[in-house]
Amino acid sequence: MRRHHPITALAATLLAAGLALAGCGDPGDGASDDRKEAVSAPQGGAADADAKRQGGGKDGGRGADGRSLGEGERPGRPVRGPKQVVHTATLTVRTEDVAGALSRARAAVDRAGGYAGDETTDQDPDGRRRSRVELKVPPAAYQDLLDELGRLGRLVERRVSVKDVTDRMVDVESRVASQKASVARVRALMDRATSLGDVVTLEGELSTRQADLEALQAQLAALKEQTAMATVTLNLHAPDAEAADGGDDEPGFGDALSGGWHAFTTAVRWVAVACGAVSPFAVAAALVVLVVRLVRRRPLAPARWRASRPGVGRPREPEATEPAAATMEPAATTRPARGPEPAGTGSEAGDGAGPGVDPGAH
Numbered sequence: 045m046r047r048h049h050p051i052t053a054l055a056a057t058l059l060a061a062g063l064a065l066a067g068c069g070d071p072g073d074g075a076s077d078d079r080k081e082a083v084s085a086p087q088g089g090a091a092d093a094d095a096k097r098q099g100g101g102k103d104g105g106r107g108a109d110g111r112s113l114g115e116g117e118r119p120g121r122p123v124r125g126p127k128q129v130v131h132t133a134t135l136t137v138r139t140e141d142v143a144g145a146l147s148r149a150r151a152a153v154d155r156a157g158g159y160a161g162d163e164t165t166d167q168d169p170d171g172r173r174r175s176r177v178e179l180k181v182p183p184a185a186y187q188d189l190l191d192e193l194g195r196l197g198r199l200v201e202r203r204v205s206v207k208d209v210t211d212r213m214v215d216v217e218s219r220v221a222s223q224k225a226s227v228a229r230v231r232a233l234m235d236r237a238t239s240l241g242d243v244v245t246l247e248g249e250l251s252t253r254q255a256d257l258e259a260l261q262a263q264l265a266a267l268k269e270q271t272a273m274a275t276v277t278l279n280l281h282a283p284d285a286e287a288a289d290g291g292d293d294e295p296g297f298g299d300a301l302s303g304g305w306h307a308f309t310t311a312v313r314w315v316a317v318a319c320g321a322v323s324p325f326a327v328a329a330a331l332v333v334l335v336v337r338l339v340r341r342r343p344l345a346p347a348r349w350r351a352s353r354p355g356v357g358r359p360r361e362p363e364a365t366e367p368a369a370a371t372m373e374p375a376a377t378t379r380p381a382r383g384p385e386p387a388g389t390g391s392e393a394g395d396g397a398g399p400g401v402d403p404g405a406h
Contacts, residue, residue, distance in 0.1 A: 131274035139197030156185035172282040223257040
């Protein structure tokens with residue numbers, strides 16, 4: 045057994061020397077090989093976890109735009125391009141000829157390589173014409189267009205806004221690139237899926253990631269449109285009466301008369317409007333009052349007719365010969381007054397109602 049010890053020691057020495065020589069090589073090659081094997085050979089559980097993970101596109105050897113990273117570049121940080129700026133402006137101009145100024149503004153935009161967008165033309169409460177139009181122009185001709193539009197009349201207001209959206213655009217572009225890579229990985233996993241359950245799960249994940257990608261692409265398109273064309277909102281107004289008169293602050297008799305007439309016509313107009321609004325209700329109320337009066341007058345007509353004829357409509361007095369009336373009428377019933385009767389022609393004997401002479405006195 046002791047004769048084998050030198051052989052074992054020699055084998056251990058050779059193994060240590062081989063390991064030392066292997067350690068002297070480039071360590072980056074081994075690390076790169078390990079990364080390649082880890083990326084190219086995902087196992088079952090790791091592949092499913094990658095399919096369910098959101099916000100993909102974090103490949104170790106590629107940037108956000110999908111290209112290979114060069115020396116000194118770091119993944120996840122896209123290269124910053126030229127500055128992206130959104131230009132907007134609002135101009136308010138007063139002019140005697142609103143229609144002519146609007147035509148000249150359209151012509152100026154056409155010469156600058158832009159176009160006219162939404163337009164609104166109406167009248168203000170005083171009856172003066174006004175127009176509002178949205179103009180799109182390349183950023184290179186933006187300042188020249190503002191100067192030309194300001195010369196259409198008397199410039200009342202000018203507001204200019206400049207917004208830097210470079211960081212936002214870079215962020216959206218990076219997210220779009222990452223989402224595209226994520227969608228591509230899910231499609232690759234679907235091609236390698238063998239069970240029906242995996243296919244259904246991957247299809248749902250693919251639909252979600254595809255919807256997120258479309259939303260990001262819409263945001264990016266809107267940003268590119270805003271930066272590609274500057275927006276100018278032009279408001280054209282006809283001058284008011286004070287501006288047309290030269291801005292005289294001291295009113296005269298004519299101004300007072302004009303103001304009074306304007307107030308009078310305005311009051312008459314509003315009264316007419318109020319009468320027109322109330323007239324349907326007034327007609328309906330008059331009809332109701334008329335019907336009520338007709339209904340109340342009907343039961344009063346017979347009573348007035350009886351009052352005009354004293355002997356009509358009164359109950360007939362019972363005669364003395366009627367037995368029912370004699371038994372029911374008390375002895376001291378007062379009869380209606382009659383004219384004076386001559387002596388000796390009164391009522392029957394024993395009747396105390398008349399002034400006749402007692403027959404026993406003779």
